[in-house]
Amino acid sequence: MVPKKPHALLLWMLVCSGGSTEAIEPISTSIAVGMAAALTGFLATYPNIFYYFNECCRPEWISLNKTGLKVDLDRKLYGQHIASRIILKAVSGFMSNDNPKKPLVLSLHGWTGTGKNFVSQLIADNVYKEGMDSSFVHIFTSELHFPHASQLETYKSQLQQWIKGNVTNCAHSMFIFDEMDKMHPGLIDSIKPYLDYYDKLDGVSYRKAIFIFLSNAGGESITQTALDFWKAGRDREEIELKDLETLLSLAVFNNKKSGLWHTSLIDKNLVDFFVPFLPLEYRHVLQCAMAEMIARGHQPDPSVADQVARDVVYFPKTERVFAVKGCKTIESKLDYYI
Template sequence: MKPRKSHVLLLWMLICSGMTEAIEPISTSIAVGMAAALTGFLASYQNIFYYFRECCRPEWISFNRTGLKADLERKLIGQHIASRIILRAVNGFMSNSNPKKPLVLSLHGWTGTGKNFVSQLIADSIYKEGMDSNFVHVFTSELHFPHASQLETYKSQLQQWIKGNVTNCAHSMFIFDEMDQMHPGLIDGIKPYLDYYDKLDGVSYRKAIFIFLSNAGGDSIVQKALDFWRGGRDREEIQLRDLETELSLSVFNNKKSGLWHTSLIDKNLVDFFVPFLPLEYRHVVQCAMAEMIAAERQPDQNLAEQLAKDLVYFPKADRVFSVKGCKTIGSKLDYYT
């Protein structure tokens, strides 16, 4: 009968804590025998310790395509374009044992449309610990890069951080939030790590994932969605080809995009520019219902509709798109109950 994991861990703790001294005095022959048995035991079950502490191994990093597909279909509301692109991009990348470059995704759209949420779903599908994984790294401009005068210092620190973490685990993920508030040119500092290099200073970055989140380009996305609405066309008819070129140009030429005139764009290092459409009233209602379920509360359709009606919409006369998407739904639920 195989020892239980709990027994293995307990034995390991006893050894590490020195509690075996409690059985002294002990004969040399018995001690040697115990040591030999223990050595064989630990050799046979050395992999068991990987289950108790996160490490860069399949026990902790393993892509769940089915899980990601289900989450995108059930949890990501009103984003048929983003859902399709994300699933294909991540699945293709994680299924390739020898990718030619890191996966680079740039997510764009108004606040509250699901960009951060998608990053979480991707992390959950790859890492057992999800966003809490030691291999998922999140940067925000105001917290990590607050002073324009220290741009060169930030570049150097960012390079060292990425190199160190990818050296530790090839399957590392880096998320850059609030890209539209980031100092122009900062991202160019990590360009070599996103390019088609086999190795840089002995380190391969090809299995890493970089995700940029930005509100930049959101206005052009909203305008396209508004054009479809005014033309009496369903939003599900909007395709990536209707937005991709205009979106990339908008981001490249926007000084507040974080990707302004960056070589990542003109060198085609961003694999996908992913548009997030503005959310309508019906989507906000769905968000409210989903939030209730997540909070283990009884779903209330009337409450969800009341909450959705009280939000600010654009254009004001038509009240088509929620200005803040679903961003404030969670906090407002407490106010309405």
């Protein structure tokens, strides 16, 4: 990044702080006003130039690329017609609303390797200019950030402060909670007020934030539904959200090993969408292998992709319909064949 000149630094502080004098306390108001007036002509000559020095909580850095998100979901996410449709509508609808009544809350469920983390990345890449590297995207992993049950009350307080501080810094913050199925029950309820229909809490509005929960919980219900459709000779694309949403929310709510067990987030209907991720079939694993070869700069080889896909463990054991780990192990398996 190009080092900021002194006058550029002052302007960056003014621009990124939204004009708040609190952000430049050491400088007197009169001096700040004088310098701003002297530089007005310069800014008029070079509009928006200072927005590019560093990431700011402004539209130049945060705005939805709806077309990009649709293309990414269509071309990069395999076997998830329900999730693709929900994610596109939910995110585009929320981001186009200048005055949402509450934050967007998405709960993504399914077996490992089906695309939950990948979808979170696609959302970030198409909302934030810096993608997952944005300072406004925050990831919490249960086993890393909240490992000890004995520290539950401390975690609750810390989580509240982390979210409040980051939303205060940028209303369009995104929070991703991974491994919700391993989170201590009761912890996520500590942020329930931030997800509710409040205009402001202690002077802070959370209505423009995005919360995404990732969990394996409910995966059994999703898989059983997909298996029932397969046994009935029906195509997986016939599965609709209505076939899974109620079943999924109940399964998650009543799962004692899940961080969403009996949570008020579900009880109070604060989760906007429960997004099911279907188990992947051989054809989808094949697509993952081809995509990984392209990502590595190799010419995609169908025969190699076939070898990798066949090497994956499937169930039921006799029919070998669904990949147990989805596309989770494709990257490591390719190392063996390439």
